[in-house]
Each structure stands twice: as structure tokens, then as C-alpha cells.
Amino acid sequence: MTQSDSSVSEETDLALYVHWPFCISKCPYCDFNSHVVDKVDHGEWQDALLKELAFEAQRNSGAKLQSIFFGGGTPSLMDASTAKAVIDAAKTHWQPVDRLEVNLEANPGTVDSDRFLAFQEAGINRLSLGVQSLDDEQLKFLGRRHTTKDARLAIQRAGDVFDRLSFDLIYARPGQTADQWKTELSQAIELLDGAGGGHLSCYQLTIEEHTPFKTEFDRGAFTLPDEDSGSGLFDLTQNILSAAGLPAYEVSNHARVGDACRHNVHVWQGGAYAGIGPGAHGRINNEGNVLATQRLKPPAQWLKRVAADGHGSQSQTKLTAHQRAEEMVMLALRLNSGLDLAHLERSTGISRYDVVSKDAITSLENEGFLTVTPDVVQTTRRGRLVLNGIVEAVLLHA
Secondary structure, three states, X not given: OOHHHHOOOOOOEEEEEEEEOEOOOOOOOXXXXXXXXXXOOHHHHHHHHHHHHHHHHHOOOOOEEEEEEEEEOOHHHOOHHHHHHHHHHHHHHOEEEEEEEEEEXXXXXXXXXXXXXXXXXXXXXXXXXXXXXXXXXXXHXXXXXXXXXXXXXXXXXXXXXXXXXXXXXXXXXXXXXXXXXXXXXXXXXXXXXXXXXXXXXXXXXXXXXXXXXXXXXXXXXXXXXXXXXXXXXXXXXXXXXXXXXXXXXXXXXXXXXXXXXXXXXXXXXXXXXEEEOOOOEEEEEXXXXXXXXXXXXXHHHHHHHHHHHOOOEEXXXXXXXXXXXXXXXXXXXXXXXXXXXXXXXXXXXXXXXXXXXXXXXXXXXXXXXXXXXXXEEEEOHHHHHOHHHHHHHHEOOO
């Protein structure tokens, strides 16, 4: 990452996450808080989001707004006027940074040129498209409603409208070969270049609990590539995208210089963020404490609570300094820029080796899983393949 991508956020910096919980259909691999409904009262939802935003602004006064991220669900299904109202209110509540990043997730087939323009005029300047595959049969397997033709057209049109563009792909699908994935990556690079985009997210297919895929997988309806094959596809992804000028800056995210998702980098570096909307999580600084917040997940319950109380909180937990430090370690090791130990100490007030094991770090460095300088610990490509094990090994649990 460049310096502008990787600079550590200050304590007064705040990102905003806005969750829109509705989709046209539920994908069988998805365990996000998303729901299919017949009708949405967009005016009611706009009012509720603005109320909850005002609640967060009251206890985060004086913050500098780093980014806004509309996630879901499928937030491109919301009215552009709702997005504009939230963006305008957030910029009123907090002082926005120059070149404020405002990201919207969208699915091919749920947007057209007019809607792209409406969102751009509302203040969206970065679009993230959930393409997932460039193969029609695989799109059917993944439960996607769009076709490859839809995806190609959406990428092209988005590139004509938005300054910054990203799209997602899922790999390590049943029966997928290295040659097939190589071809798909080549097509993705060509599409991204043609649209002037600078970011690609590539996620390995995983089987999540309480999803239709979990049921199908358990009964043997399909199998996934074995560990060696999955590792080979991961390495192939790194090699091809790096050669195309899209090196990884995080385990699954690749970008050209200056095109990393600033919202996500802020969160992965342990920056504060407010979350509004059903099921949204947050980590906010409040009166010297770090609060872990979560909203009610069911949309109807969230709406009812916001109407009554001005917010839809389910829980709010004060994190100990050690808990916050552990979170920062887990998140920062995902980034190629790594864990800034000096920043960890400044942010938590805890000595670095009261949080992580110096001996474990040295051992993992000698084994090729980490690279270490006096103040920074970074996972190598080999280490990122076994990231959960690396985190577990280096943390000194309180």
C-alpha cells in the first residue's frame, strides 16, 4: 500500500457504516443480515437511519469523518434520496476529511445507468459490485440472479459514472481448476481496466453455518477443492493480480496504488467506526472508553426500537484495553502493511509484549510466516494462508 493507503488513523477519526438489510433474493452461501421482503417504506427507513445517525453523532461529537460505507444486503436497492440524506447528515454532524470516500455495494442487475447517476449525484464516489463469477453456470450455482452479460454491462456503466470502482469474485468453487480460474482472472482484469477501476476482491468460497450451502454440503451435494488446491488457487491469484499491477494489500483485497478501500483499511487498523442500521456493529470512542456496539438484527424490531428510543441498540459493551488490543492484532495482521506495535501501544496504553508473544513472533519469523522490524509485524504470503493459526499463536490471551 502507499502511504496514503496505510497511514494509521488518529483517535479522533471516525468511519460510518450504514447497513441496508434487504435483497431481491438470498444467496445460498450468505450468512449476512439480509432479508427478502415484498415492499419497503423508503420514507420510514430514511427517517429511522437519520434518527440513529443523530444518536451516534451525539456521543461521537468532534470526530473527523474518514469514510462512509453503505453495505448490506443490497444497498443499491435503497432510494438514492435516502443515501443522499444520510451522507448530507453525516457531513453535518462531523467534519469530513478531504476526498471523503463514500462507498456503495451493488449487485449487477439491480442497477441501471440512471440509478448509477442518481447515486453519484447523491454523493457516492466508490462503487463495489458483487459480480462473484464470470461464468453463467457458476452464477447459477451461487444463487445469483444476474448473468455474465449483466455483470459486464454493469461494470462498464459503473466505470462511466464513478471515480472509483471495485468488484468481487468468489473462487475455490466445486470442480474449479487452476486454468479456469486463470482465465476468469484475466477476464476480470480486462473488464476492470476497460472501466478504469482499480480494485478487485477475491474471496475463497467458505461454508458458513445456518446457510443452505451448509445443508447441501453436509449431505454431500457438492465438495470444495482440498486444502492444497485451495492454496494453489490463492497463490495463483496473488501472482496474476500482482503482475497486473493489483497487488494484495489484505488477504482477499487487491488494488492499484492509491486505490485501496480506505474505509476497510481504517477498520482493519483499529480505527473507530459507528454502525447504524439493523445488525450493524461499531467500535466507538466514548468518554475515554472503547464501546463495542451492535444493533438489533431483525429489521422490524430495529424500526420499532428506533421509533421508540431513537436508536436500535441490542448491546453495548465496554472493551478492556486488552480486549481492544487483541482485536487490533487480529485485524492488522490481515493487512500487508502489518501490525504497527507502536500504534498498538499508543492506542491501548498496553506494552506490546503484554499483548503478543515475542518468542512466538520470533519463531514464526524463523519459519517464514512473519517478517519483523522493530515496530512492525507482517504476515508473509505463506502466513496469510494460515492466518487464524498465526493470530492464535502470537496472542497472549488475558
